[in-house]
C-alpha cells in the first residue's frame with residue numbers, strides 16, 4: 527500500500543469519528559408560534575430536551591415540500607421501527623399568511639401523517655421570518671399563478687432543508703430536505719442520544 | 720334467406736372492422752402515458768401530477784398543456800435549483816418529446832400542477848387528467864393518488 531492509500535484510510539476514519547459541530551444555538555431566544563390546532567407553542571422551549579428534526583415548508587408548494595415532508599415521514603417510521611424515541615418532528619411554514627393552522631392541519635391530515643410526535647408551526651410573518659433567519663433558511667416569493675377568480679398564489683424560492691437540532695436547542699446538521707438520506711440522519715440521531 | 724344471412728354477416732364484420740380502427744384513433748398508440756400518479760391534496764390546495772410520456776412516433780410531438788375537472792387550473796411546471804441548496808418552481812411552457820423517446824415528469828423535476836383541487840384527494844383516489852399534444856391531440860390519463868412514485872415503493 528502506498529502512502530496516499532494510508533492517508534486515505536486515516537482520513538476515512540477521521541471522517542467516521544467526526545462529531546456534529548454546533549451550527550447555531552437558540553440559547554435564550556424563543557419564538558411565540560401556533561401549531562396546526564391553533565395552540566400556542568413557544569419554540570424551541572416546547573421541544574426542549576428532545577432531539578428535533580425540522581423542515582421548512584409552504585403548503586402551496588406541490589413538489590419539493592411534499593418530498594421533504596414525505597422524507598420526514600420516512601425518518602419517523604424508521605425511528606419507530608428502531609424504537610428510538612425522544613425525537614420530535616417540526617414543520618415550520620415560512621408562508622404563514624396562507625398557511626393558517628387549519629391549512630396546515632389539512633395538509634397533514636390528507637397525508638395521514640402521525641402527529642403524535644410531529645408539530646406543524648405557523649404564526650406572525652415577522653416571527654416566522656425571524657426563525658428562518660436565525661436557522662439560515664431563505665424563502666423569497668418568486669413566480670405566481672393568478673386564478674380565474676383573481677386569487678393569486680406565490681411560489682417561494684426557498685432553502686430545501688431538514689435540520690437536526692439537539693436536546694440543548696443547538697442546530698447540529700443541515701440536510702437537503704427533498705433528497706435526504708434516511709440512513710445518514712438516523713445514524714446522526716444516534717450520535718446525539 | 721341465404722342472402723339475408725349473408726348481409727347480416729357482412730354487417731357484423733363491417734362493425735367489427737370499424738370499431739377497432741376507431742379505438743386506435745382515440746387511444747393514440749403513438750403517444751403513451753405510463754406510471755401516472757398524483758399527490759394528495761386537501762380541497763383548495765394544490766396537487767402535482769406525474770407520469771412518463773412515451774413518444775413512439777417518428778416525429779417530435781409537443782405537450783401543450785393539460786385539462787382536468789379535478790382542479791381550477793392545470794399548468795406545466797418545473798422545480799429548479801436556484802443554487803446549492805435552494806429550490807424554486809416555475810411554469811415550464813411547452814415540452815417537446817423527441818421521436819422514439821420517453822420524457823419523465825417526476826418529483827424534483829417536471830410536473831403538471833393541479834391548482835386548487837375541487838375536493839380532497841386522498842391516498843388511493845383515482846383522478847383523470849387530459850394532456851393536450853400538438854399532433855396526438857387530447858389524451859386521457861388515469862392517475863392514482865399516492866405519496867410517492869410506484870417504483871420507489873416497489874423497491875422497499
Ligand SMILES: [Cu+2]
Nearest residue numbers: 588796808832
Ligand atoms: Cu408546480
